[in-house]
Amino acid sequence: QLQLQESGSGLVKPTQTLSLTCTISGASISSGGASWSWIRQPPGKGLEWIGHIWHSGTSYYNPSLKTRASMAVDRSKNQFSVKLTSVTAADTAVYYCARQDSYNSLQFWGRGALVTVSS
């Protein structure tokens, strides 16, 4: 069974860079036609898709975050990651990683990682 686990800093200062990694177990990051996504959810609010990346490294981002977001894959570690620059309090959220399939459905999710932006 495919499992995903987010890890990274839970507290980031304003203007700094948020960095999270998702570790995949039970499947290879290179398997199938799936891409790997990041989604976030501010406290008490709805879901926002940040973007996704293929094992090849090709990535696409939410236009609202495009200038600040970047993603990368590490095939040797079966991981993918996200960085978000110039963070503000509005970036405080639970960040989820997920597998995005050809239907653009997100069947497998991590448990989520709370990132708080505060000085």
Next chain:
Amino acid sequence: QSVLAQPPSTSGTPGQRVTISCSGGRSNIGSNIVNWYQQLPGAAPKLLMYSNKERASGVPDRFSGTKSGTSATLAISGLQPEDEADYYCASWDDSLNGLLFGGGTKLTVL
């Protein structure tokens, strides 16, 4: 404000049938499939329905989905207390080249 519009809340009593609407446009629901997610309190979202009307693995047949034009609907029949959760629709948007979520609907089982 989400591009996919959902009612913020709905409610029902056990055994009742409830529906949740999701309204979009030609570049998203009108051109692509709709998926639905259920988020129980304190948990990560879970895929509920994919490809408009297909139930994800383990989802009871009390849940059903339909799509017509630029709108989609999730129906839950025989409502049960454990169905109390937030429900989100999602669809790819060809103009944005990205995945859109609805604002979410909080279902309360009275």
